[in-house]
Amino acid sequence: MPMKRFQLMQSVNPEGLYGCVQACLPYLQQNESGRGRIITISPLIYSRCLRGKTAYAMGKSGMSALTMGLAMDFERERRTDMAITSLWPAAAIDSAATQGPQTDRSQLRVPTIFSDAVLAILKAPANVVNGHCLLDEDFLRDHAGIHDFTKYALVSGTTPRRIMPAKKPDLTVEEQADEGTRMDSTQIRAAKL
Structure with missing residues (x-):
């Protein structure tokens, strides 16, 4: 991968998320209810996610690391109604990223599964979702009581x-x-100046 493309990926993914979160935090902290939710689109950190796409995975893993680290800060500051969560699909979803002549559409789910998972995360207590890297299917099964995922198949009758x-x-x-x-x-830095 050329360096310029690698740098673009890093500036969009971890750097873009960091800037967005930094811009949003003052507003979330000023919220009278003390409630705030941030949901990032980044995966679990595990070995296989690096295979064949290391540069992309580096940026996405950075986003997941931001989720886990900021969650610890929320806990340390006793912001019990604030949460940051990462969400990722358990199975491929029909999107611009999955289009192409070689795409097997029977292996895709409709995007609704992801939006349903986001809504379930927003409804969940902060301590259930704060700092977690979640998968849409697993969260819906474990916390929204959904056990039949056939309605999310892009091609009816497929799994x-x-x-x-x-x-x-x-x-x-x-x-x-x-x-x-x-x-x-x-x-420390200011004292040295």
Whole structure:
């Protein structure tokens, strides 16, 4: 992949998300109810997602890392009604990205599955979704009570192949809450000036 294309991907995906979140946070924090939700479109972080598309996966993984990191900040600041969540399709969805002469339309779902998952995330308590990288099908099954996914098949009577792992990887560690000695690098830098 040429460097210019790689840089464009990184500026659109992690950098674009970071800028958007940074612009939105003051408004979410000023909200009288203290409620706020951010939903990013990025996948679970796991080994197979890197295969054949490392440059793209680097940017999308950065977006998922932002989800997990900002969620920890919300918890640390006791913003219990704010949540950031990543969402990704469990099976391919009919979109501009899946169009082409080689596309097997029987392996696609309609976009409605994704919008239904977004609505379910917005209705869920913040502590259920904050910091999680979710898959549309799994969240709808586990939290919205949907068990029949045939209505989401683009081609009636087909069952699109799941492209994501059946079991979500757990990236937490035993020392998850141990921050050690926290330092504010902006104050350190300002003291040196």
